[in-house]
Amino acid sequence: MKGLIHLCYRKLIDASxxxxWDKFVFDDTHLEFYMKAQYFDPKGKHKTLQELVTNVPNASQxxxxxxxAAVGYLRQLNDIVPDITNPYGKLCLPxxxxxxxxxxxxxxxxAEHKVTIYFYSEPLTWIDTIGHQLLVAYGDQREALANGEEVETDLITLQPFLNISSVRNQ
Known part of the structure; x- marks a missing residue:
């Protein structure tokens, strides 16, 4: 057993x-950006996020x-990370x-609008790595495994933009 981990998945959303779900997030976050840009720069001198952040106090907010604008769409996911599936094709990462x-x-x-959402998983017990897949149990199952108890497991394929963001061995 490798330990308790959290995974992080970076989802990129752009015009392509x-x-x-991605298109709704794209459209609504661009509209919200447009409105917030007007709030920070009512004269419209700055056209991009970078120009705003560089030239307008507090624009980094x-x-x-x-x-x-994305929160309602995130709630639709029912606390399950999009795009990450188990071998059965079922979304599986809380x-x-x-x-x-x-x-x-x-x-x-x-068309130049591009956002990213980092999803941080709930704790997973990392049992082993099999090829390009992590064998995990949901939650902290270290004690159950140490006691020889049977625990339900899943395989999560390592893929672009999915990373182990933290690990704890003991």
Whole structure:
């Protein structure tokens, strides 16, 4: 047994995103960015997020303010990370925490809007690595395993943008 871990999945959303959920997040976060940009820069001198952050005091708050446009969509996920499935094709990775970030945005050129959402999993007991898959049990099952008890497991495939964000051995 390797220990207790948390995984982090980074989901990129931009104009090329194809899934309906991604498109809704894209559209609504761009609209919210547009409105917040007007709030911080009523004269419209700055067109991009970078220009705003560089030239307008407190404009770095835009990330958090725009994240509110994504919260309703995050609730629709029912605390399960999108895109990460087990071998049966079922979404399987529970999360409670996330971090929203605007990578780039332009108030008039929506196609340049790009955001990312970091999903941080709930604790998983990392039992082993099999090829490119992590054998895990949900929650802290270290004691049950140490006592020889049977625990339910799952396999999660390592893939781009999925990372072990923390580990605790004991």
């Amino acid at each position: 995103s194809q899934k309906a 835009i990330h958090g303010m725009v994240s509110t 999360f409670k925490r996330f971090k929203f970030e605007i990578i780039h945005s332009h108030i008039h050129r929506k």
